[in-house]
Amino acid sequence: MEIQDTKPDYTIPINRVGFRGLWRRVLIDSPLGIVPLDLEINAYVEIPENKKGAHLSRNVEALPEDIEFPMKANSIEYYLEKVHKSLLKLHTYAKTARVEARTKYGVEIQFNGLKELEPVEVLISIDGNSEKKRWSTTVGVYGMTVCPSAQTTISNIINTDNLSPSHSQRVLLYGTIETEENHIVRIEDIARCLSNAFSAPSFTLLKRMQEANLVISAHKNPKFVEDVVRDAIRGLRCLSESLPESTIIKAEAISLESIHPHNVYAYTEGNIRSFPAYNCEALCKYE
Template sequence: MELQDKEPTISIDIEMLGFKNVRRKLVLRTDKGSIALDADISLYVDVDSSRRGVHLSRTAEALLEVIEERYEAKTIEEYLDAMALKLLEKHEYIKRAIVNAKLTYYIEIEYHGIRGLEPIEIEVEVERLRNGERFWKLSVGVKGITVCPSAKESIASMLNQNIEIAPSHMQRVVLKGRIISRGNFIGIEKIARTLFNSVSAPTFTLLKRTQEAKLVLEAHKKPMFIEDVVREAIWNIGKEIKSFDKQTIIEVEVESYESIHPHNLYAYKKTTLEQLIELGL
């Protein structure tokens, strides 16, 4: 009997044991060809109170075998789900497996005729139970712009201007949406676009002068406090996943990098799909 298979001195179970942030390249097959993304992958299994440990080399084997077998998979979640299943296969003594990946992803966005391939930060996690149950966590972070409604209103009053054309200060915001669900998974790009639509305007890597002017003008047509951003984002996400299990959890957080203050602003909301439906979603 190997050491890991023996009973521990203290019979306490361990919820998660494994490798954290293993950097690997994942190749995705898309309509526009293959793309390679660097991901930090974490793989965990539980340890029963009757075991001293697990055979961690099997965890490494699960990771590498899936990457080789799934070369050019269609989605990130396909890779992770296959890894979780492989962990359950190789570690016959575990009850659950968790696989998590963090990476920078790129999507094409369009805003009033302005187009760009823009980076988003994503975190995807799958938890597979021995009884067949599966849980997903998806976190997507985008960068956008907000226009201050308060300053806009004050300037319009001071200059006796139409509020629609009154200027205001703008700031860059980082908006993150997170979904925790049983069984269901929604596309990364769909949630990213939902978040981009929940700010005054998205940010773009490249803007020519006329595009820059158009972006600023269009953003001023949708002034928002970060409170507005949180509420709109959580409502919009709810509409996208209305068919999911009613106990699905939705979290939204936004940090605003203030342009006229030496500090940042932050807002956060956590709710369930059921609570949003009760509000009339």
């Protein structure tokens, strides 16, 4: 008997044990063609109270090389599902497993005539047993906001309503859709919804006139960080219209303040039915 299979000193079950930061390169069959993605994977299993430890080398064995399977995956979710099944097969004592993957993904962002492929942060997870699983897809994008409070105050001071100046912030916005298996929402759609929630999205390359037009557009659309979160939820709610009622949506914004030494934070989450059905905009859809 291996030491992992012996009884521990204290019969306490462990909900998750495994490796963090495992690396794999996976080929994803995306709308842009075959895209190689470097995934940082966390893989965990549950162990019962009468088992001292897990056979952790099996967590690595559960991550197949591309040359073995799959030569290409239809999605990151497809790859993680294979890993999840392998974990439960290799760890026969485990009732549940959890797999997470982080990566960066290129999404075409459109705004006022600009159309650029921009990087977004992605975290996808699958959690549960072989019969019942939950998927969670989180996308993080950068954008900017213009403070409506300062803009209104300055308008009153200089006695004008014509595009008054205000301070602006860089904002990191995360949107999450958590649902049952086989109900996958595309990363591109989530990113498009989130990029529409800012005063203006961020772009890697801006020429002088593009930069000026983006700043002007942002000042025409001032927002608090609370507004950003609300607009993100509105978009995520639209994307989740056909998903099960148990679906959860979340929005989280971190505003990196320009005139304060601290940052501002906003967060909300809820069952999709706890938010009203909005007039969904086509801009949330990737084209």
